Amino acid sequence: MLIMDFLYQAKHALAAIDGARHILLVSHRKPDGDTLGAATAMMQVLDARKKSYTAFCEDAPGPIWSFLPKIESFITTVDRAPHSAIDLVIFFDASDIPYSGFDRHLGVFAKRPMLLQFDHHRTNLYFADVNVVLPEAASTTEVLWRFFEACNIAIDRNIATCLLTGAVTDTTAFTNPATTASSLQCAAACLLRGARFPEVLRETMRNKERADLQLWGRMLARLTKSGTVDCAVTVVTRRDVEEFGSDEESLEGIANFLNNLGETKAVLIVKELDGGKIKGSFRTTRSDVDVGKLALAFGGGGHRKAAGFTIEGKLVETEEGWKIE
Ligand SMILES: [Mn+2]
Known part of the structure; x- marks a missing residue:
């Protein structure tokens, strides 16, 4: 303006x-x-x-x-x-x-x-x-x-x-x-x-609770690199959320924290929802990446720096890692 x-x-x-x-x-x-x-x-x-x-x-x-x-x-x-x-x-x-x-x-x-x-x-x-x-x-x-x-x-x-x-x-x-x-x-x-x-x-900023950080710890331990796009991925299950009593705000916190990762161009948090649904949230801080387009490929949408999608499925832990079934 x-x-x-x-x-x-x-x-x-x-x-x-x-x-x-x-x-x-x-x-x-x-x-x-x-x-x-x-x-x-x-x-x-x-x-x-x-x-x-x-x-x-x-x-x-x-x-x-x-x-x-x-x-x-x-x-x-x-x-x-x-x-x-x-x-x-x-x-x-x-x-x-x-x-x-x-x-x-x-x-x-x-x-x-x-x-x-x-x-x-x-x-x-x-x-x-x-x-x-x-x-x-x-x-x-x-x-x-x-x-x-x-x-x-x-x-x-x-x-x-x-x-x-x-x-x-x-x-x-x-x-x-x-x-x-x-x-x-x-x-x-x-x-x-x-x-x-x-x-x-x-x-x-300094308002995190122990349970939030413990959930972050679990999610950080699960952090992997996607085989197809330059993106780090982690998952959070319904059981995790129940166990730690986490809310949207604490998950928002880890999404921002994962943006500190320099190794990949974007991060994806896969969250299990009620009713057999899975929600994915992409984040990036880079100006040469448009996560809105990535989300679009999964039938979702959003902005260049934050976007998401919801699909049917549930999270299952296998020997090779977490899978969506
Ligand atoms: Mn604002």
Whole structure:
């Protein structure tokens, strides 16, 4: 997006916020540090501007996010929102409305509210009336930081901590290829405003539990190289997940960790699901590999750096290793 276009959208966004009667803030389902950091930062700005709002997320934010100021404000059922008063809905970190989990709730408004979004996904559909979208940004909180700066909105220590959280989590603490001069600039600005960096790092990166690491250990021990494509493969069974009480978040963690492997161009995690199904998740950090195409070969799809597929089958351990039957 051109600078002029960004400033134009930012100006309209600020006018929409200041003119709204009641604002609904939407963080996407299965919320991460970016969508929650952005929404909680905005909540504090709205408090300072004496605006009334409700924050909604289809899935309740997990306990690891309790360090974010205002995180307790989220509701998970729209029935509790004051629909007749809501005239502006703001989406954070969602490339389209279905991804936000809000598509089925749009019908409940008697009068269609204005839609505003802050996002950084390259796949963004520009679905809102005002789209503050910067595809080159590493996180939505970086987009929001640019918006606050452009509108001369004061950023205090708590707001800075929320903005930094999205910058840290979406770049895996400034180590993945999304990290740019601009994302580091955003982080530096947050630190200058007093953001609690050690706390953000501790709560988002050093938060693994023993059971998670033990499951990782089992998955790491099973790591093999595919015979057909330049890809490392590991498997996780339903029994493993039950035994260690693992959730999606801990499996997400190992997928990111396996991206540290330099030997192969991509990694594949094969996970056994309920009902005789198998889910495969491809990851890569390389720009010369498109795992979306690999997933397509299995009837799935996704993006260049993360993609997946689901097929019928179950995991069986044989003498030559794990097989899908
Ligand atoms: Mn994001």
